[in-house]
Amino acid sequence: MVKANATAAGVMRRAEAVELPLTCRNQTHEALVSAWWTGRLLQKQAGQFFRQWDSSDAKFNLLLVLRWAGEPMTQKDIGRQLLVDKSNVTGLVTRLARAGLVRRQVVPHDRRSVHVTLTARGRRLIDEMDERYSHRVRDVMSALTEDEQAELIRLTRKMREGLAAVSEEE
Amino acid sequence: MVKANATAAGVMRRAEAVELPLTCRNQTHEALVSAWWTGRLLQKQAGQFFRQWDSSDAKFNLLLVLRWAGEPMTQKDIGRQLLVDKSNVTGLVTRLARAGLVRRQVVPHDRRSVHVTLTARGRRLIDEMDERYSHRVRDVMSALTEDEQAELIRLTRKMREGLAAVSEEE
DNA sequence: GAAGATTGATTAGTCAATCTTT
DNA sequence: AAAGATTGACTAATCAATCTTC
Secondary structure, three states: OHHHHHHHHHHHHHHHHHOOOOOOOOHHHHHHHHHHHHHHHHHHHHHHHHHHHOOOHHHHHHHHHHHHHOOOEEHHHHHHHHOOOHHHHHHHHHHHHHOOOEEEEEOOOOOOOEEEEEOHHHHHHHHHHHHHHHHHHHHHHOOOOHHHHHHHHHHHHHHHHHHHHHHHOO | OHHHHHHHHHHHHHHHHHOOOOOOOOHHHHHHHHHHHHHHHHHHHHHHHHHHHOOOHHHHHHHHHHHHHOOOEEHHHHHHHHOOOHHHHHHHHHHHHHOOOEEEEEOOOOOOOEEEEEOHHHHHHHHHHHHHHHHHHHHHHOOOOHHHHHHHHHHHHHHHHHHHHHHHOO
């Protein structure tokens, strides 16, 4: 019964989550808020999803980038790829290293830099996470047709271009 | 010259920011990542934007909800509107109160609850922030036509429904 | 016991300052 | 001096545990 109650409450909150906060003034504003709100929900659910491995979306993305690169990356490059501050990368790598998922190595000809590589265990974990993550992505996005997905890609990209243009001009 | 360099570097990073990280596998995955990435950029730029008032998007949204309500709100209601944990609301309200933008009051017939109200200063600040924020929103979203904005609203909403459906079924 | 709020621990993120190496 | 990384101070967010009041 406790579980039933918890589920019911959860479902209610999720239904509410689809709706935007009530402070929108016009369509233009609503469009921005709708994109922002969707991003927040994505973040929130990703956080819950990755907790089953005692992990997080930030750690998942870092491991993913490392695997994708296929070779050691400097922390600077990681930060560049993920668009996060270098000091943040330091912390993430430290925690991942503490968990044995990643290893720091000196860079032969530049002792300022640090090379980060996946350990065997890190590789196993990212493979497993990514497997389940892919299924989840497909489930979530099955709410949209292929054409709608393509259109969403186009429109969000345009929005990013708008963001970039505005921040340039100041 | 220093300023020119800084701007040039800034522009470069912004151009890069339009592009997604390189780990996308197919259109479905890319659609989700594109929405997520756009949300991250929105969050990031909002953070920078509101720093001119020594504030943040979280504080702005809290003040906005308070003004919209037009009457004292309990912290529970605030958390519900903004979809953030109650303990987070406690912290935000504390910092806003310390800055004199908001006031805590006892609720007459329920001494468990706290009512939060805008101070005169808080009201003045949210009016000023919102004024400039509205312009900024219009500038950013002018990259999209009205029809595109409407479509973006529709598609992101569908995505939230997909998120809600998936999280229900587990 | 449940509701509303607070506290404490932890993660993520930013920025400014510092340190070492180039 | 500039590059790469780290440290420290801070905000924001979550969760678990606690406290007071209903």
